[in-house]
Amino acid sequence: MSSGSSIPGARPVGRDxxxxxxxxxxxxLLGLVLAVGGRAGRIVEVEAYLGVEDPASHAHRGPTAxxxxxxxxxxxxxVYFVYGMHWCANVVTGPEGEGGAVLVRALSPMAGLDEMRTARPRARRDRDLCxxxxxxxxxxxxxGTHNGVDVCDPDSPVRLLDDGGRPxxxxVSGPRIGISRAVDAPWRWYLPDDPHVSKGLPTR
DNA sequence: CGTTTGATGCTCT
DNA sequence: GAGCATCAAACGG
Incomplete structure (x- = not known):
C-alpha cells in the first residue's frame, strides 16, 4: 500500500x-481536501492574510525567522505556534516574496476519524474534531515539523487534494476571527450550512 | 444557552 | 514586558 490518501478520485491541487x-x-479552497497520512478533511472555513500591507498578517513587518x-x-x-500551546496551518499563496497565505480554520472530517479521536481526546463529539x-x-x-512542506507535492506528508467535491x-464572507487589527476586512469565508465551521466570533 | 478566564511559551519591542 | 490568526473548562442565568 502506498501512503496516499484514501479519498476516492483525489488528486493533488496544481500550484497554478x-x-x-x-x-x-x-x-x-473551500471544498478541497487537506490530508495527512490516512487522516483527511474537507475545507469548510478559511481566512486570507496578505503580506506587509495587511496589519493583521504575520507578514506585516516583513520577513522574520x-x-x-x-x-x-x-x-x-x-505552520506557526501560538498562545504557548497551539499549532495552526496556512497554505502560502500568491507571488513568491509577497508573504500571502490562507489560514485553514475548519474541516469536515472525511477519513481517519479514529486517529483524529485519539489525537484529540478532549473532543466529545466528532463535530468538535476539526x-x-x-x-x-x-x-x-x-x-512545527511540517512548516515549509509543499502541499502540492504528492510525496509531502501534508497534501492539498481535489476530489471533485464542490460546495x-x-x-459567506465576514471579518476574520481573533485579530485586533484590520478587523473590518471581510476576509474569512465559510460554508454557512456546515456544522463543522468554527464557533469563533469576530473581534468587534 | 451565554460569557469569562486560565493555560502556556514564543516573538518582537 | 506585552501581545498573541486558541481552546476548554468554569461559571451564571
Whole structure:
C-alpha cells in the first residue's frame, strides 16, 4: 500500500491554482481536501492574510525567522505556534516574496476519524474534531515539523487534494476571527450550512 | 444557552 | 514586558 490518501478520485491541487492573491484563492479552497497520512478533511472555513500591507498578517513587518515560510513559493505550508500551546496551518499563496497565505480554520472530517479521536481526546463529539484552526492541526497531527512542506507535492506528508467535491452553497464572507487589527476586512469565508465551521466570533 | 478566564511559551519591542 | 490568526473548562442565568 502506498501512503496516499484514501479519498476516492483525489488528486493533488496544481500550484497554478494557488498563484493568485490570498483573497482570491481563499474561497476557492473551500471544498478541497487537506490530508495527512490516512487522516483527511474537507475545507469548510478559511481566512486570507496578505503580506506587509495587511496589519493583521504575520507578514506585516516583513520577513522574520518565524514567518519566513510565508515569503516562499505558493503551495508551502506555513505552520506557526501560538498562545504557548497551539499549532495552526496556512497554505502560502500568491507571488513568491509577497508573504500571502490562507489560514485553514475548519474541516469536515472525511477519513481517519479514529486517529483524529485519539489525537484529540478532549473532543466529545466528532463535530468538535476539526472545527477550529488549532483543533484541525491537532486532529491531523500537524505541528512545527511540517512548516515549509509543499502541499502540492504528492510525496509531502501534508497534501492539498481535489476530489471533485464542490460546495453546494455560496460561501459567506465576514471579518476574520481573533485579530485586533484590520478587523473590518471581510476576509474569512465559510460554508454557512456546515456544522463543522468554527464557533469563533469576530473581534468587534 | 451565554460569557469569562486560565493555560502556556514564543516573538518582537 | 506585552501581545498573541486558541481552546476548554468554569461559571451564571
Amino acid at each position: 491554482h494557488l498563484m493568485a492573491s490570498p483573497v482570491e484563492v481563499a474561497p476557492a 518565524r514567518n519566513a515560510t510565508m515569503f516562499g513559493t505558493a503551495g508551502l505550508l506555513y 472545527n477550529g484552526p488549532a483543533k484541525l492541526a491537532q486532529a491531523l497531527g500537524i505541528d 453546494t452553497v455560496e460561501p
